[in-house]
Amino acid sequence: MDPQQMLAVAVEEARAGLAEGGIPVGAALFGPDGELLGRGHNRRVQDGDPSMHAETAAFRAAGRLRGYARTTMVTTLSPCWYCSGLVRQFGIGEVVIGESRTFTGGHDWLARHGVRITLLDDQECIRLMTDFIAAHPDLWYEDIGEPPGR
Numbered sequence: 737m738d739p740q741q742m743l744a745v746a747v748e749e750a751r752a753g754l755a756e757g758g759i760p761v762g763a764a765l766f767g768p769d770g771e772l773l774g775r776g777h778n779r780r781v782q783d784g785d786p787s788m789h790a791e792t793a794a795f796r797a798a799g800r801l802r803g804y805a806r807t808t809m810v811t812t813l814s815p816c817w818y819c820s821g822l823v824r825q826f827g828i829g830e831v832v833i834g835e836s837r838t839f840t841g842g843h844d845w846l847a848r849h850g851v852r853i854t855l856l857d858d859q860e861c862i863r864l865m866t867d868f869i870a871a872h873p874d875l876w877y878e879d880i881g882e883p884p885g886r
């Protein structure tokens with residue numbers, strides 16, 4: 737699987753989240769042979785759970801694994817500090833990111849700690865977030881823990 741193919745799964749998740757009235761961020765965890773281990777999307781709104789980010793949802797959906805060094809987390813948006821911490825905590829070896837124009841989390845920090853980072857600058861991901869932030873600025877700034885109009 738190439739990065740763009742993996743990203744397509746995360747985009748499907750983001751769109752599913754949007755269709756549920758949620759924040760359109762999706763993610764998936766893949767194994768070393770490109771096998772899909774888990775997938776999920778941000779469910780802050782749906783579950784009333786501010787800790788249910790897309791990467792966390794995908795990670796939890798994958799269940800217990802013996803090691804994460806050869807896994808790849810793909811996410812539609814640069815991972816926030818919380819999800820970057822998850823990547824580092826469990827030693828996930830690679831992160832593929834749809835875009836970091838609308839939000840930049842901890843991916844440079846991850847790169848400095850040896851995580852392979854692929855940033856795709858994907859137009860569909862940028863459009864999903866740009867449209868969502870314009871339509872629901874309050875929800876978005878709640879999600880990233882910043883006041884509106886920063």
Ligand SMILES: [Zn+2]
Pocket residue numbers: 789790791815816817818819820
């Ligand atoms: Zn996050």
